[in-house]
Amino acid sequence: MDQRTPPRRTRAAPKPRRSFLSRFLGGLFLWGFAAALLALLLLLVAVWMAASSLPGYRELMKSPQGQSVVIRASDGTELVTVGPSFGRWLSYREIPPHMIAAMIAVEDRRFHWHPGVDPIGIARSFVVNQRAGRTVQGASTITQQLARNLFLTNARTYDRKLKEAVLAMALERTFTKEAILELYLNRVYFGGGAYGIDAASRKFFGHSAESLSLAEAAIIAGLVKAPSRYAPTADPEQARARGAVVLATMQDAGKLSPAAAAAADLASVRFAVDRTQGDVRYFTDWVLAQLETLTDEAVQPLEVTTTLVPAHQAAAEAAVRTRLPPGAQGAIVAMTTKGEVTAMVGGRDYASSTYNRATVARRQPGSAFKLFVYLAALEDGMKPDDTLVDEPVSFGNWSPKNSDGRFRGTVTLREAFALSINTVAAQLAMRVGTDAVAGMARRLGITTPIDRRPAMALGASEVTLMELTSAYAVVANEGADVRPFGIRKITTADGDLLYLREEEGSRVLLAPHVAAYASQLLAAAVETGTGRAAQIGRPLAGKTGTTSSNKDGWFIGFTPELVAGVWIGRDDAKAVPGLAGGRAPAQVFAAFMSSALSGVPVSQLNTDVAEGVFGLEPDAEVYGLAEEPAPAPPPGGSTAPAPPPPLSEGWLDEAISGAPGEPPPST
Template identity: 60%
Template sequence: MTAVRSKSTFLGALLKWGLVLMLAGIIALSVAVAIAWSDLPSFEDMKRSPNGQSVEIRSDDGTVLVSIGPSFGEWLSYREIPATMTNAMLTVEDRRYWYHPGIDPIGIVRSFVVNIMVGNRAQGASTITQQLARNLFLTSSKDYARKLREVVLALAIERKYSKEIILELYLNRVYFGGGAYGIDAAARKFYGHSARRLSLEEAAIIAGLVKAPSRFSPSADAEAARRRAATVIAVMVDAGRITPDEARAADPALVRFAPQGRLAGVRYFTDWVLTELENLTDEANEPLQVETTLNAAGQAWAEAAIRAEAPKGSQGALVALARDGAVKAMVGGTDYVRSNYNRAITARRQPGSAFKMFVYAAALESGITADDIYDDKPVTIGNWSPKNNDGRFAGPVSVRQAFALSINTVAVQIAEQVGFDAVAEMARRFGITTPVDRQPAMALGASVATLFEMTNAYATIANGGLESAPYAISRITTGSGRVLYSRAAGETRQVVAPVIAAQMTQLMQSAVEQGTARAAQIGRPLAGKTGTTSSNKDGWFIGFSSGITTGVWMGRDDNQAVRGLAGGRAPARAFAQYMARAVGGTPPEALVTDVAEDEMFLEPDAQSYGITPDGEPQTEGEPPPAEDGPRLDQDWLDQTLKEPQPAPQN
């Protein structure tokens, strides 16, 4: 009897202390929840993007080129969220959402039993409110202390906010992969439209991403995303969220996904766009959508052309400009992953004979004509005697022949006749910003320039001597649709008279049809010029046809020679490979090689020429000293800036 009484007393004491501890736990939990409740931020504070600004850069057809930073899309209120989206999410994430206080006791018990039977943490029991607490305030660690804090915060959130507000916060903040936070960001990323008009199939795909964003992401595995959506739809029927007829009418196989961002080569362009973006808007908080001029298909062709033609161990770059200055393609190197140095924009290289365009433009402006005759013979200026690549001299040749065959001695004679200062000023007028060497060797391209500048100069010739400033960004909007920038018609300036541009086009057409640039031909009217520097260190081709001007450069970053590199070879072939596709499908256009009488003497804007208001030429800084030896060292100049050329035509 005594033993029974003792056992009863022990059980009574155990129950008593158990109740005391439970009460103490409830009090402690209540105090913790009350403290958390008082510390919770306001609804407006929780709406703010917590992880910085996102920028989405698109091509001219709307294709996403790259998304940088987190994407939060547009904030949708609870009433704006489609019921299909709400039902799909509640079905797969929290069926008893409307009934529990922030934690789900039934789910906890079920999870505990399953985990005991099949292994620890095989099934979770987090409610939507707990997930929201974790996403907003906690880390993703799996320790019990973090889980306890999650429970406290979930209970506090349920006390402070309505179920509708909590669901609104969750659906606008949950992560769906690919940098997309919230259903609107996910809808725009995967479908290209707002979450306001999600179909049942689309909503099911998004709801299926929460558990494993990378595994079921449409951008990673579209078929896996569709299979997961079919499962979600079946579960929705089981939960009574939709009818069997609605489920049968929904077909995830019919969902079409938006084109996803491209990587690698296009990053040269998008990196440059980001630097330009800073000059056009000071918006630093809202998500930005940047519409650019880049043609997505053309960019792929440009990258393929450079990869295919760049000699082994060398780099390549390409820039393509439309008539209005819009950048249609940009390749800054053969492999962005290995080197993000943009050789199209930043690299300053000697252009070789491609620089002769400025020599001959100055000559034509001074009154020299394409039919004037010069003697291709040995020339000496000071202690410098320039030579032709083949070491021979053709005798009397026309200006047209000299340009087409890239004869060095005639180019130097013409530059000396019109004045080396005049040639330098012509390069300045065409937008060359680097110091121009005014020594005689400048006639053969001894100065440096960027591919972007040189391509723009040739585009000016293609445009009748009228320069349209190059640009890449056409429109900038926020995620909510607010327009921050929309490009108006750009300013232009007349660099040379139309008649000079037409005459230069004639010379360049001769170079393609009869001279050093024959490898660039694409079966339609084309004008351009090759360039090759000392010991084949740089190869250039720049030309235009049917409204597009494209420049190609190839060489090594360490400025070492590249065996067999010449402007009329790999660069010209890469140009042809890209341009044949870029202008393919458009009607061939005749080149402007003649102008009407009333345009013959059109005067350009003096200030755009680099002329001061008082009529004096603007001066520029002293040219940089040569790195090795005398500037006009005979041995160096014997090899400088020459390119392979065919024998003179009879």
């Protein structure tokens, strides 16, 4: 018998203890997974409950959410009512395929595979918005937009977005993709009161959506992003430009061949015009484009009270109708020094062309731009009675010439401005620097690109009539800024207040003495210079502008009560025989102002430069004029005020932003 000792059992080595970090991360993962699973379960329950309570398809077809808007003048007079319009319901098979392709390409490229929300689109928009530091890109799918249009409001809240996502997935669970597209294309808002592609096609093109061309479909698809901004009734050229973006997007998405995209002629698209309204539609279209930025209400009927004065509007329409040269277009915009737009005409006849030349068209202002040159010189320390020599000058390869071919020798700034002498304006621009002139234009509200070459002194850069008129209004407002606006108040039809424009504190853009000196120059241009045809028998300031070959004519002017700008020219930029700022534009201005100011008491322009403005009065510190002590009076006891010192950038920074020492933004 074997007496050997059995082998001893060895105990297993203990497992190493996991670190706290490892245990924490593991627990965090498990809890996170459990939370995600619970959230998914809750989402599925919410989607199931929403889907089970959705109305039937026929019920959704019967429940459009349209909104009527009544636009009123400042005195309560109704100007226009924009009501919802719904065309014929088109089945999916009746909708042109290129209309469907355009909408999918521009609004929801992954429409055919996502479940109602697009995770890739959400992630992309999150990254883009984080990089931009603000919301610049959305991620709503077509189904989400449909859910919002059918059941929700446009309120920008997380609660609304969550409901929108749940309803979108419920719609996808209940209806086919084709049914969702059919609902969407027959219910989405396209601007101008048109809901659905058939209503939009009839309103903008005058025919049913069944016969939409590719170019027309691209324009309609481009409207969804911002109906008020891109609608042809607001800006036909902007609508065409947006259509071009849609065609390029279709091509990029593989929905359109390069040859088909090239064949889609957007320029040949002709827009239908509502001939039941007058020229006030230029103003009401401009106002309607601003609604979506002032209120989120998209269901209740709205009442919009504007700044338009019916007597001013009637005067503007009559002046354009009776005094434009043959074959020319014309535009007028008038405003108070508070920025209230009281009249607007954007063309000879709204029924013939809805293009608003008062707010959209960019044209060279000619000598009307010289205001910024002289303002920069006045701010640099010059005065109206200082002199320069009107003589041949050259700046590089550029040698400015006067319009009459004459040189007058020594002239004051007042005389040079009144007679619109080009050589003096060019010398002043070179003296203060073209950057200073461009900065002055930017400061007074010109947002269009500004050429910095020497010829900019004579108005080589393009501007809009609205911006140039509001810049002149700053001088009329004694140097305080003027921001044009057309809406005073928005209420529901039941009287609930949605928006009320509040009085805003004005920023000081020009020192009072600079504004007063500029008013002296502008008054001289009307009294003895190129603007004599604008005289209306009361104190008036203004400036003419004429571009080369008589392509554009301008007159911008003001009384203490009203500022108005006039532009005349052709849309194709061809010459208008005999056109000059001192002729037809000045005459249109005079006709308008004479009528608009009929019965208004005469008041004087602010052209006086008070002695105290240069002294150590309390207000002087506000404008930065007290930084240097006034020089001691010379022997003999003369107490005449010292000339104003040149204004520093520090003054400008402090006056505009309250942040001395920061450089102004580059232009």
